[in-house]
Amino acid sequence: MTRLASEKTAAADAATRTTAGICIDSLGHAFPTKDGGAMLALDNVSFEVPNGQFLAVVGASGCGKTTILNMAAGLIRPVSGSVKVGGEEVVKPLRDTGYMFARDGLLPWRSALKNVEVGLEHRGVPKEQRRTRALHMLDVVGLSGFGDSYPAQLSQGMRQRVAIARTLAINPGTLLMDEPFAALDAQTKIALQGEFLKIWEKDRKTVMFVTHDLAEAVSMADRVLVLTSRPGRIHADITIDLPRPRDPGEIRFDKHYLHLLDGVWQSLKEAEARAG
Amino acid sequence: MSMAMDMTVSNNRDTGVVSVKDKLAQQITRERSTRRRRTINVAIMRFALLAALLVPWQLGVEYGLINPLFFSSPLAIFNFLVRELGGGTIWPHVLVTVREALLGFLIGAAAGVAAGILRMQFPLFGDVTNPFLTILNVLPRVALAPMFVLWFGIGEGSKIALSVSLVFFILMLSTEAGIKSLDRELIVTQRALGATRTQLFWKVMLPGAVPAMFSGMRLGVVYSLLAVVVGEMIASQMGLGQRIAFYAASFQGDGLLGTILILAAIGLLFNVVVVNAEAKLMHWRLHDDD
Ligand SMILES: Nc1ncnc2c1ncn2[C@@H]1O[C@H](COP(=O)(O)OP(=O)(O)OP(=O)(O)O)[C@@H](O)[C@H]1O
Ligand SMILES: [Mg+2]
Numbered sequence: 001m002t003r004l005a006s007e008k009t010a011a012a013d014a015a016t017r018t019t020a021g022i023c024i025d026s027l028g029h030a031f032p033t034k035d036g037g038a039m040l041a042l043d044n045v046s047f048e049v050p051n052g053q054f055l056a057v058v059g060a061s062g063c064g065k066t067t068i069l070n071m072a073a074g075l076i077r078p079v080s081g082s083v084k085v086g087g088e089e090v091v092k093p094l095r096d097t098g099y100m101f102a103r104d105g106l107l108p109w110r111s112a113l114k115n116v117e118v119g120l121e122h123r124g125v126p127k128e129q130r131r132t133r134a135l136h137m138l139d140v141v142g143l144s145g146f147g148d149s150y151p152a153q154l155s156q157g158m159r160q161r162v163a164i165a166r167t168l169a170i171n172p173g174t175l176l177m178d179e180p181f182a183a184l185d186a187q188t189k190i191a192l193q194g195e196f197l198k199i200w201e202k203d204r205k206t207v208m209f210v211t212h213d214l215a216e217a218v219s220m221a222d223r224v225l226v227l228t229s230r231p232g233r234i235h236a237d238i239t240i241d242l243p244r245p246r247d248p249g250e251i252r253f254d255k256h257y258l259h260l261l262d263g264v265w266q267s268l269k270e271a272e273a274r275a276g
Numbered sequence: 277m278s279m280a281m282d283m284t285v286s287n288n289r290d291t292g293v294v295s296v297k298d299k300l301a302q303q304i305t306r307e308r309s310t311r312r313r314r315t316i317n318v319a320i321m322r323f324a325l326l327a328a329l330l331v332p333w334q335l336g337v338e339y340g341l342i343n344p345l346f347f348s349s350p351l352a353i354f355n356f357l358v359r360e361l362g363g364g365t366i367w368p369h370v371l372v373t374v375r376e377a378l379l380g381f382l383i384g385a386a387a388g389v390a391a392g393i394l395r396m397q398f399p400l401f402g403d404v405t406n407p408f409l410t411i412l413n414v415l416p417r418v419a420l421a422p423m424f425v426l427w428f429g430i431g432e433g434s435k436i437a438l439s440v441s442l443v444f445f446i447l448m449l450s451t452e453a454g455i456k457s458l459d460r461e462l463i464v465t466q467r468a469l470g471a472t473r474t475q476l477f478w479k480v481m482l483p484g485a486v487p488a489m490f491s492g493m494r495l496g497v498v499y500s501l502l503a504v505v506v507g508e509m510i511a512s513q514m515g516l517g518q519r520i521a522f523y524a525a526s527f528q529g530d531g532l533l534g535t536i537l538i539l540a541a542i543g544l545l546f547n548v549v550v551v552n553a554e555a556k557l558m559h560w561r562l563h564d565d566d
Contacts, residue, residue, distance in 0.1 A: 073468050095470050105465030109483050109560045118479065119469040150560045170469065 020087060021206035022049040022072055022174060027081035029067055041067050043231040044081075052204040056217035058264065059227030059235075060272050065210040068232075069176045072208060073099045085174050095123060098172030102182040104163040106151040112162045113138065113147035119170040137165035140199060157188035164196065177209045181216065189213075193220060193248040201245050214268065218261045219248040226264065228271045235271035238264055348529030356534040366538070372514040373504055374542060376432050380439020381500040381546075385493060387440070388447025392485075395448070396455045397477065413445045417503070421510050435507035435515070439500040446499060447492045454488025455481050487561070490554040497546040505539065 027045040030038040042064040049055045057065050070076045071083045074093040083090045085097055093099075098119075106115045116134035125133070138144055141161040151159055160183065167175065181189045197220055200207065211217050217224050218240055226236040240260055242251065251257050330350045336342035337349040344352065360366035395402035420441060424434040458481060466480050508517025516535050523531035 075464065075467060093467055093470055097468075099465075099468035101461070101465065103461055105461045107462060107466075107480065107483070109486075109558070111560075118466065121479070122466075122470040122472070122475050152561065166469070 020048060020084070021051040021053060022055075022208055023084040023087075024048070024068065024072070025082050025084070027068065027071065027078050027083065029064065029071070029076075029079050040231040042078075043233050045227075045232060045234060046081075047225060047234060047237070049206055049208055051206055054200065054204075054207040054209065054220060054222045056209045056211060056221035056224045057227065058211060058214060058217050058224060058268060059232060060229040060268075061212070063227045063229050064232035065227065066178055069099070069178050069208065069210055072174075073097060073176050075099075094174075095170075096173045097176060098167040098170060098174070099176045100163060100167050100178065100180040102179040104151070104156075104159040106159055106162060106166075108151050111148050111150055112143065112154065115151070115162055116165045116169050119166060123170065133169055134165070137169045138162070140168070141165045141195065157184055157192065160184060160188075160192065164192070168199065173205055175205050175207045175209075177207065179211055180209075182212065189216075190249045196220075197246060197248065214261060214264050215252070216248070218242075218257060218264055219246060219251050224264050226267045226271050228274055235274070236267040238267065344529065345527055346529060348533055352530035353534045353537070356530040357537065360531075360534065361538075366516075366519070366535070369514055369516050369519050370538060370542070372432065373501075373508065373516040373539075376435040376504040376507075376515065377439060377497070377500045377542070377546070379432075380436045380504060381443050381497055383436065384440040384443025384500065385447045385496055388444040388449075388492075388496075389451050389489060391444070392448040392451025392455070393477075393482075396452055396481075409445075409448075412441075413449075417441045418506055421507055424507070425511050430511055430513060432514075435504040435512070438507045439503035442499045442503045443496045446496045447489065450488045450492025450495075451485055454485030457488065458484040487558060490550065490558070493550050494547065494554075497550055498543060501539065501543050501546065 024045060024047050027042055028040075029042040030040045033039050045064075045068065057068070059065055067076070071078050072085060072090060074090045074097070077091065085094055088094065106112075107118065110118065113131070113134050116137050117130045120130040120133060135144070135147065138147055141164050143158060143161050143165065146154065146158065146162075151162070154162065160181070164180070181192055184192065193216060207221075209217070209221060219242075221240055223240060224236075224238045225234060226238065227233065228235045238260070242254070242257055242260070333342065333347070334350045337344045337347070342349075395405065417438065421434070421438050424437040424441075428434040428437050462480055462484065463476060466476055471479065504515065505517035505520070508515035509521045512518040516539055519535050520532060523529075523535060
């Protein structure tokens, strides 16, 4: 089923497994409620994202998708179970993980270029190198010439591009993405999906991508995980065997794509119906 | 009827010839001249308002309707200012007051910002110091002036201390408000990008609190001046506050009001300096003005 298993020898496979992408093991989480009780958000969720796989996670609002990402990012600790990234248990934000949100979170007092540089600054990369890398990343996302602009001077789509450049600048081995294109209009969204896929298809990082947009999930990912409503459990695990490179703008009329999309949609409906 | 038709046609042709860019340029020119006219009008009206206040005052004094002993007169104040500023004895007092206000502001602001940061970074420190600082802050600080004279003498030290006691709290509270109101999203994003605690502080919290610090500073300079003037009025041998107390006690209305005008000018100058520094440091948010 996985691309890795079929392509690699047993020895290489073992080596990959020790530096496995993301490994979620019997994750459980609850949040304290106002009246002193606890609200179960995640219930015994286990799955793995092999190195180099693009996984999309879908599920009803409030089913715990962001919570899983936050744990993988090391921003919160799970109540039970564990999250490993690259074979390492995550207890704090890892230097090799990039995390993108729907909101760009750009620092308003920094120019676009300085915003792209910020992650490299945190890693102590020398100034010259930082600048060269940031300029290159701005170019990759189609914003060369906007380095000196401040976030307030950029459109929302441009700001999200800067955020993508900022995340990619640190060249993370693992990418966590929480509805990164949700705040964009339809055209910009498809354009950015395409650009992101193009960049991703070059070096295939491990990606965990949360979205409410099923078309986005199916057109971009290798595999879609469907979660049940609160508390989140895994309802379905669907492989998306569409050829690459893909163009999210073109694929919309592909028959097999439409078939897969329908499957994910049915599955999500079941998952939501089953909650309660 | 046919003429009207012709007009419409030629009008349409005109709009086709005049491009959108040209129209925009015309519009901008028009707006600019409107704005210039408005600026001139405002200046004229301000001058008229000033005259409407000063002329009746001067005439009232001259015709014996206003007692100059209590109200002085615009001309007397003007003469006082010319005499004192043009080589009179007021300059050493100006120097003392400005020096006290500046030192008080700088010391108070530095300490206030530092305290605000420490209290936000170390919540335990914040919690422990809370009741003490609250009591000090609600206390009318002027009540401390006699004690400061006792501690720091009748010279500049006691005035600076009074100023520090005011400025410190203003800057501490605005720094704390700035850090508290910081967008959580920015902090989470930078944490996810690998910022350490120290980096978060220097790259997110501190720059994020700068706007709030500046609004604190704008208030701070005014209160610093207030504090030193009050301090000087209570007990002092030098300074504009001492002059005010002296002129008031000896019924010299021109000196009293003239000195107040000098204080207003100093306050304005302080304010301009802070506002300019703010504009320089925060060009990222002021871009829509230019
Ligand atoms: N800090 C928190 N305190 C209390 N409850 C929380 C907290 N964060 C999340 N929750 C609750 O946990 C559940 C899962 O939240 P989460 O943000 O992971 O959902 P989600 O799947 O990302 O939803 P959405 O698709 O709307 O973004 C929700 O019911 C939410 O109310
Ligand atoms: Mg979410």
